[in-house]
Amino acid sequence: MLRTRLTPAALALLPLAFLGLMAVGPVLRLFAEGAGQPSANLWADDYLRWRLLWSVLQAAASCLAALLAGLPVAWVLARFDFPGRALVLRLLMLPFVMPPLVAGIGVLALVGPHGLTGVDLQDTPWLLLYGNLFYNLPLVVRAALDGFAQVPQSRLAAARTLGAGPWRAFWRVELPTARPWILPALCLVFLYCFSGFGIALLLGGQRYATVEVEIYSLVAYELNLADAALLAYATMTISALTALAYALAERRLAQPLRFEPVARTRAASLWSRLAVAAALGLLFFCGGAPLLAVLGRALLAGRAGWVVLLEPDTVAALWNTTRFTLMALGAVAVLGVAHALAARRSLLMRALGFLPFVVSSVCVAFGLLLLYPAYTASLGLLVASYAFLAYPFVTKNLLSAFDAVPAHLAEAARTLGASPARTFWRVSWPLAREGFARGMAFAAATAVGEFAVTLFLSRPEWTTLTTLIYQHLGRPGSANLDAAMVLAAGLMVLALAAFLVIDRPARATRGGEHA
């Protein structure tokens, strides 16, 4: 009665058509390619089997490492107050907006050949795991922090009065309460590590390259479309299963807080100070050090290195990155909002919102290449691909924000005389607007750092900052490495600026609900 069925259905048409053209069509085409040609048997081919197995293994190891390191860090951040805590929470977002290329270069600058630390982890799996932790430790910390913030004070007090010590209370009360937040985060970690491209390309090397990199190599260098399609098929099956697990695990979230959460205590004792220091040190090691290493290496490059910023190629690449990002953001805003509105009461649309996360960028680019051969070097397809990879961030953030708006606020507006459209405009949208801004910020950062699709679909004159950095990395000589470091530092600043411009510090709208 409150809402006609027609509007969400009409709103769903646009994202559905877009997903059909950008995901379903290319994926079906990819499968057809695989089915139509003789190809290796995935299970009989040791090389391909190892690639797939290693991809799963490194993703699982990253999950485990992020969990073991992330839980204590999140607990410390959730339970202790210390100067700069708010800043630390905000900085936790930083890795999410950093292009994979910058993260990869940062890890190399730190622990790669001639790294700043003097430790060389090249050709070991640790390099890739470090790169994975850069992104995924903050993700697990953020999720577990939200979970620990949901532990009611009374529940913990009850456990303590019933004889549970702090450790037992953690295991029996705090962790189970936070589990619904932690499990979906682990699914995401697995998904990102399994289907990530930029980090794996840079840090995996020949030996520890993941299946995504293998697909790229098969298509770009060997033109072996049949094996590439076979691998893409296996990849997407595993990703889809993970995404399904994520969607199931996430359904229980977004319940409004209706109790007094555990209060934070000031980190005054030696023990608590040590715990805070250890947590911050770990976060810095995984998230901060690679970024500082990029800056450090860029500064060490000196004037000769910085000249690259003034080169016509760089100016052209900056212009391309900026205009592709802006064009994509226009489409992202429309698609993201339409999809979120359509998904408010449709589980199917919610699930479809994950589709761009499930289909890896390499597979999408590959599928698009096959499906639309006449448009592979068209600006429209490139921008549409950017939008496809970026708009789910808007949908997801906006949808979470809508879910968090208590239903009775809209009902109160209706009884005060507001029509459904006016209720949306005056109540739901103002309360969810911050989610939209946050989604746009992530989308902007994604577009700025886009790499895989650009490699596949771009023309030489459409070089972006990411592809320019990759070109410099591929050329011999320390001058090229210096240029790559300087450009990576520039890209880092650009991604950060895009994020800060769009996601300004939120004005608190509900006193107690902002942890």
Next chain:
Amino acid sequence: MLELRALHKRMGARCLADGLSLKVDAGETVALLGASGSGKSTLLRMVAGLEPLDAGQVLFAGEDVTRQPPEKRRFALIFQDFALFPHLDVQENVCFGLVEQGWPKRLARTEAQAMLATVGLHGLEHRRVWTLSGGEQQRVALARALVTRPRLMLLDEPFSALDAELRSAMQDEFRQRLADAGIPALLVTHDPAEAARMAGRVVRLEGGRMRPV
């Protein structure tokens, strides 16, 4: 004034209204008692137009409003947790309904200020609603509802979030203001003492039907 005729409502296996009928006369306050899960809040939402009926009719002043959307009925609903808009300040909350009725913003603000003064909230116009005490929040909810001059007031356990002392004070204040404004009201509560204190007539909802108390 308000007449509910043979309302039917099922939610899953539960029968919340089974041919339920009730009349509320002009200026009368009727209290609806019932255990948790008896369907009394759902009944209020059906009257407000927020919940569809399976069968039956809702009439007001002889007019059938069953198919009217909530914004056309001009029935104000005060929620258990007040449902104040957290992105608006106190005055903007009170202006909300007037703006929807097409009042010019300046006039709406003046009217809201006058209403806030009436309920004892003068000087708090520009405060954020979450910074107010429970009693103040409830007065904002009352002012927001009364300022639109509703034809009927629906109260969904509006005092349950308050402490005992404040609760009885607010009950007296609500009763007085409803009487002053001459607005009929339907109050939902699980507290017989509250029902007796607030209402001229008390009915009990049991098994989807009304029983006099």
